[in-house]
Amino acid sequence: MQILQVEGLSKNFGGLAAVSGVDLQVESGEILGLIGPNGAGKTTLFNLISGTIAPNSGKVIFNNEVISGLKPHAICKKGLVRTFQSCKTFPGMSVYQNVLLGALFGSPGKISREQADVETREILEFTELAELSDVPAESLTLEKQKKVEVARALATKPKLLMLDEMMAGLNPTEVAESMELVRKIRDKGITVIMIEHVMKAIMNICERIIVLDHGKKIAEGTPEEISKSKTVIEIYLGE
């Protein structure tokens, strides 16, 4: 079953076509990698899908429902949630509060405070943040802050999670831990799309990879196919 279909999605900033005519399909339960050089339009694509900005043309269908044009909070409630490239936890709030906010407001339908509390603790346990519950989010290391962001996203009970450079700036041990976490998330039945520059991670955990360049999709395939693709090699290494 396809959980997400993107059809002919385009966005211009002035004269620059940041994303132009991108089509993509995401199968339920897979881990899809999104790569491409800087400025290829990866984050813009995330912004378009998650409702941060509206597309100039094209549409996004999530769970057999057109979601392009909806506000971000509504899209989040439908089960599509994202994290940010420049980490956006809530400074001044504890790790627990960060995640609780997701549980209270992000999940579809209304939930009681008690239930939100139980779910928050489960997710803090799942992401190995339980010991840091009461710590202010901004005082954590980058790796932990990124984890808090993922935990907050998970608290909204997503069907599809979009991770924007979750591993950028992390050391090899932390990258390995993050890869493990992404696998664990997928095993819970959550589909994952990840933008990533850490090739080792992408090649190891993604079942399928899409390559963007200058706003266009230029290649798609298994990690094996992508690593052998001539166009991709040209873009990354020059001719």
Added chain:
Amino acid sequence: MDNNNKLKKIIGPVILVLILAFMISLPLFAQNYTIILLRTILMYVALTLSWVLFSGFTGYTSLATAVFYGTGLYTAGVLNGVLPLPLLMLCSGLISAVLALIIGTITLRLRGIYFAIFTLSSVELIKHVLNWYEINVLGVRGHYVTRVDYGTVYYILLAIVVLILITTYLIKRSRYGLALSGIKSCEEAAVHTGVNATALKVLLFALSAFFIGMTGTVMATGMLYVDSIIAFNLNYSFFPTLMAIFGGMSSMFGPIIGATVFAYLQEYLITRSPDAYMFIFGLVMIITILYLPDGLVGLYVRIRELLLQKAIPQIRRKISGGKHANTAS
């Protein structure tokens, strides 16, 4: 330790109830002048708390207080004698709230300074539209307002202040309090976590305007006459904002103390040295912004920390000194 915490939890409400009881019984023995002075102070406390209810929670600096306060004053003039005071208050509260819904829907997508400037100019816009209407369409300027005695006004304002405090407390404790601190610290992340930030901000703006409008209507009864120029005075936008900054917004006491000290200072200076009044006012603000980023409450916290830092080593020294004495003997 447990007892200590319990004591701390009880002590706040007990002090509040004592202050409230004192304020309620005050008109029985205080001089008339004291009540009039307290009326002004309570008015500023109400405006400042209402301002903090929106701007303190969301981090959006609103300078539209004068719009809603002016609406309250002006409505009291237009509907004078038509409705009894409680209904009149409700009516102008609702008109202010509707105005806030309109202004909020248009402007709350703006951030930072743009929002502040737009709200500021909305004061001027409404003032001059009404002024034009009075002169060119009605042909009559201004409205009379029937006087209500100071004691009654005092009690009504006290009730409004208590109502705002309870509302603030309830919102702070609710899930919406958490959502609002999310909006304040990172709005983009909040909306992507399922918070309908626009709706929440606009509704809170309207709630804050509701209280401001009611306060305006009560205060109009002491003015006898209002017209658009008197009602929509920009100072009503600036003073509550400055008072909140002066008092500090990290606790509910900050705005109350800020408004009280400032309103008293205003009353004192304006009678004794009206020329120096704005000068001293400005000086106090500059000092606050430069040296007291969290206002008087911040100052209190800093002094307490300093004292504790000094006190703890002394106590330690005493304890360790005692041990030495023991080992020596």
